[in-house]
Amino acid sequence: MTMERPIIPSRLRGERVTLAHGGGGKAMRDLIEEIFTGVFQPPGTEDQARLTAQALAEPGAQLAFTTDSFVVSPPVFPGGDIGKIAVCGTINDLAVGGAKPLWMSAAFIIEEGCEFELLRRIVASMQAEAEKAGVRIVTGDTKVVGRGAADKVFVTTSGVGVIPPGRDLQAGNIRPGDVALVNGVLGDHGATILAARGDMALSTDIQSDCQSLNALVEAVLHAAPNARAARDATRGGLASALNEMAETAGVAIEIDEIALPLRPEVKGVCEVLGLDPLYLANEGTLVVFVPEAEAEAALHAMRDTEAGRGAARIGLAKPGPAGRVTMRTAFGGQRLVDTLVGEQLPRIC
Amino acid sequence: MTMERPIIPSRLRGERVTLAHGGGGKAMRDLIEEIFTGVFQPPGTEDQARLTAQALAEPGAQLAFTTDSFVVSPPVFPGGDIGKIAVCGTINDLAVGGAKPLWMSAAFIIEEGCEFELLRRIVASMQAEAEKAGVRIVTGDTKVVGRGAADKVFVTTSGVGVIPPGRDLQAGNIRPGDVALVNGVLGDHGATILAARGDMALSTDIQSDCQSLNALVEAVLHAAPNARAARDATRGGLASALNEMAETAGVAIEIDEIALPLRPEVKGVCEVLGLDPLYLANEGTLVVFVPEAEAEAALHAMRDTEAGRGAARIGLAKPGPAGRVTMRTAFGGQRLVDTLVGEQLPRIC
Amino acid sequence: MCLGIPGQIVKITDETRLMALADVSGVRREVSVACVATPDLSDLVGEWVLIHVGFAMSLIDEDEAAKTLEALRGLGEAQETLEAMADGAAALEGSQ
Amino acid sequence: MCLGIPGQIVKITDETRLMALADVSGVRREVSVACVATPDLSDLVGEWVLIHVGFAMSLIDEDEAAKTLEALRGLGEAQETLEAMADGAAALEGSQ
Amino acid sequence: MRYVEEFRDPIAARGVLAAIGKVVDQIGATAENPVHIMEICGGHTHAIFRYGLDRLTPPGIEFIHGPGCPVCVLPMSRIDECVEIAERPEVIFTTFGDAMRVPGSAKSLMQAKADGADIRMVYSPLDALEIARRNPDREVVFFGLGFETTTPSTALSIQQAAREELGNFSVFCNHITVPPPIKALLDDPHMVLDGFVGPGHVSMVIGTHPYDFIAQVYGKPIVVAGFEPLDLLQSVLMVLEQIRDGRAEVENQYARIVPEHGNSVSLAAIADVYEPRPSFEWRGLGEIDASGLRIRPAYVAYDAEEKFGVGYGAGPRIVSEPEGCACGQVMTGRIKPTGCPQYGTGCTPEMPLGALMVSSEGACAAYYQYGATEDAVTEAVQ
């Protein structure tokens, strides 16, 4: 479908959502039809989508199912908005498991007073991103809560995809000697949000890396059919993704500080606030482990895709100690890269 | 799995969720493992569940997919809690489409300061309800937002089920002469929440009707194989469900006030606040249309199930005017039962 | 205007502020009984009152209610008799 | 203690309150220049300062920095030469 | 006895309706030449449509829907003033749910809430008092709205606040009284009314004597009525019997609730706290002498008009009613809701243009809610 909608007189009075828009009556129907289903065009009007896919019937195919709630504040930021993230994030959770994303649900929790314009923007982003990734948003929900009971809008997406027979991307598959690749610069999303939130009064030109990774994963799998495991390094950053993978696989992972792609501005934000970019969130950052023999092919394949232009080889798996992640520092030392404790707090000392 | 968990020393310090529990680090992992995955026991540790079901491979079978966000306040109320509703609601959205619910996702948005005890209770309810309905909670997510950016906890569930070949329950199938049945008393949930919220300082012994309807739907389909369509009458109440069905099917619907099962306490709440019970929310109320020939069988089958003890025949479909719902009043008159406009507001005049 | 509903006083909750618990079909709420207060407030327990916006505005007079109902039933019964007669007449005429 | 980072003053934003915009690797924030204020504030533009909790606490002395680096590099080069010599000796001895 | 279901008995209804039919015939009223009965109270309007009484009664009776919905007669400028008060950061504005959706000239209270004002629905002014006790650092304003039925509750609440010296509580008083607009209607030369169904709950406060002028001065029958369908039908019958017999009396069908002299506690509280305003504006009716109440100087500390400098205290404000709105004509019985060019198109309950479409007591909303259009109703009822 196209993003252009016929201009029909709006039944939505005023500029903001009121509690009436969540009450189960006509106002709610107007909100849903004008803002949501008018764009998503889900099949049918029932409370459940009914779907058929040939790919699911294939022997050995598995169904992949994932969900994430998105609560990013502010909801619109350089490089994206909560809608784009909500679609990318769920596509990515499917893609890193080797699944081809097919369908998605979208549930909105809207704070009384949220501007219709903001919702329109979010929905347009979602539909655009879904189309780009070849996914359909087939079912959804909206709830309205009172002022102060939400932060403008929260979006929860769930995704269903199919894992073709024979594919197996799981962290448990990583073996010592496997090479760790990332698709591009780290920490852009986290640094963007920190700056966009305004609390720290920082301004930068960084943009969120928010993007769908399904095409990238397919490209890697084509070039490196024995790829072991992939993750999107979101909350907790690269460090957390690596620690999870090391623990699950029972291997150690060593990364190389010099090899890590980082924008100067992201370093700048980290310096000002005393943060570590390894723990900054990403929203379109793939970490993939491939056998050494396929590493170069995978790297080149990544660089040939839009989302993988800045791909880099950042480290490798080692026999042990199990679960340990270390970094060879640019200065020549070595340090542990442990899982974050709580959240990273800006510090002065 | 059993609800009893071994008593291990908790890694969760204090009694409440802090922002650290959403930061992507160890605190988050502790929260997730202790409160969520320890109970749900999802398969694997990846961000997507991988699932296989024989039923999906059958020719003609359809996949059903639905989502709902749950924002009920207070989160615990007589007869249930937000967790129970979140599981029942999604099971019901699948069931009323004729689907057998298989898997569910659960995403939590938690307000800083939410008590761990509340989360434990919600999760236990969810798991208990899912087990009862034969559904597995296979994937999930948690987010923590600052105080005042959510109302304790919001739960979004998505459900995947399979519609066996040949089944077709859709509102569009309703024909004039079909009989409308409900499974029991109306408005209990809405009245319970109004009272539990405390704003109106009402106290009653009413309990939410919150329950899963999948077994009930199967019973109806067994007794009435030509059943046309079903809905769970949630937000907006029975009136909204009937209006939606009448519009989709292009029929009129007439219900009989005397036949409507209503508790005196629900009538009491409505009298005090000037509300109409037809618009009160339910969380376990099935409206199903069956051909006249199968109506008695369906009614008896319903009454033989736990969720259908109070089943009643409440009205029937008529040729038109399309989309119109009327009620024959106990007093002998007739009135329109239109869709609610916004939300029902308590009134004094 | 002015939604008012009958309820029964079940308990005095605050002698000083003249507050009592009223029951409407099993739903309870605290109401002010300032407008219907008796010298001994406990005399109100068991009484039916007309409640509006949280105030018991008037005591319901059971006798008057009974009188009204009687008059209404009288009209209803008269009509039933008439209708039965009409039915009977119609049946005789074979028009039913 | 006391995280401090070098940044460059790019603009005076408030003469009265002695506020200026500082740039750290492309990240900008308003800082107080009260501690490093010059009679003509615009003289600060282009200067590098050490920033701590939103205050420019000290002007960075480029000459001193250069001197320190020179001393450090001297030690580094000396060592490189030594290592090269050691490598050469080792190679001669066939131990590599 | 629960005093509700008993008065909804369909068998008794058949008897009353038969009796009504007989008296209508005796009077000789027909669809072309009907008896005009005004139910003053919006609650009665609501009940007439909810139970379909207009269709159950013979065509010789025509109901005229009076001005007795306090929400409907509220001028738009009052809502604007509510919004003005509610949008002050220090204010918690409390209101009955009825007023939330009434359109002001810029926005309704519902929209002001969405825009950030702290507006809370309450069931009772007592609940607003409690909010004031719990929020000593905020100004809690209660939107005092309604006829004599509701006035005692705010008067007693103000007295209670004064006893507790609750300095952060005040009332934005928009209370109005029933007799003045009836007199205004009766003075209207275009109005043809044969009798009245009187407001039951107002009367339990003021008693039946304030209506004496209707019978004695204007020679019209009036029967104070309850709100259950049998109450209404019986009252209509009593009005018809007076007309048939050439009587003009004040009768009381609702004697189980309404004492002849009203409620002395309520009347004393009203007299203590309130005094008549020289004049008050009614939507659709304009200014009516001595038809509104204001807070007496002794309670000025609890008067939101004075506290925030709005309303009559700050001089009258002119906000014109929305263009094309025929509420005034409907309210004076000159046209039926369906006679308004906006009805069902420019004005619906989803997007009300006039006030009569907002409150479920409003004649237009009642028409729409229970009948949509005359045609549709006929169709539906077949």
Add this chain to the structure above:
Amino acid sequence: MRYVEEFRDPIAARGVLAAIGKVVDQIGATAENPVHIMEICGGHTHAIFRYGLDRLTPPGIEFIHGPGCPVCVLPMSRIDECVEIAERPEVIFTTFGDAMRVPGSAKSLMQAKADGADIRMVYSPLDALEIARRNPDREVVFFGLGFETTTPSTALSIQQAAREELGNFSVFCNHITVPPPIKALLDDPHMVLDGFVGPGHVSMVIGTHPYDFIAQVYGKPIVVAGFEPLDLLQSVLMVLEQIRDGRAEVENQYARIVPEHGNSVSLAAIADVYEPRPSFEWRGLGEIDASGLRIRPAYVAYDAEEKFGVGYGAGPRIVSEPEGCACGQVMTGRIKPTGCPQYGTGCTPEMPLGALMVSSEGACAAYYQYGATEDAVTEAVQ
């Protein structure tokens, strides 16, 4: 020049390390008989572990991690007082992120926030001032924490508040000074220290002369150092050279930032706003004379201690440190973090028992974060 990467050059490092090795040999220091060098500042501790300098330097050098982390030396009772202030409904409590997770006797600020206190993290006291301007009806309190580096920022902020007459802004002052604890440590008969790496950023405010007593009275070398790894290595080299040469001087490796006499504007602001307290409590070190600052009477309106009646203003409060916590011994260099029985078991960054495990500048946290256990580190580095 960006004054960062230049000082992280690994090639230059090799040279400095070689020179250090040579001097260590000249001194004859060994693992068994090492030179003890205390880095006073937590920032230096952090950098030593982050860059692995303890493992790059020869075993003949033993780093003693000093008391220079303002979060670590904060007594638990101070956090309790923060919580007490923050939990007042009228207060917006503002703090640097560092203090959020420090355990109080009942809860941390992070937990108090979860329990409902309005606690906001800021980057600068200027941001707290701005919050005060925007919330005139709230009391905005800034948690003034830190050594001489940070003190000028709160002094200047209080002066600014006074200029603007911002009556709703105050500072809960917990500023402390570096020289007194060093003197206390040097007076400790158990302490064996051969030299000091001096705090670079404190010194840019106070200059290098306040350390003269270390060289002149106690005869120990001290080199004021920058925070990049090359800065630190060069400073260690300079300390070692003094030891080898039998000198005891105050040297300045960080001359690009640190002027000999400090920053006059900062010093004037401190002197205007603050005065020494007779005594102040340090976690692990106890009361130290004249080691803390309080707000002068002229600025009493901006003193949260006075405004809310807490802290030293309200008399000392005794809250004992958690049982089994060896922070005091670690901070005075008597044991290594790994020597504490709680380390890594009862005390981890996730569940810190002692303060040194909370701040990433704390010696225990730095050990844990970058090395976990001595064994594990050896393993990992191979």
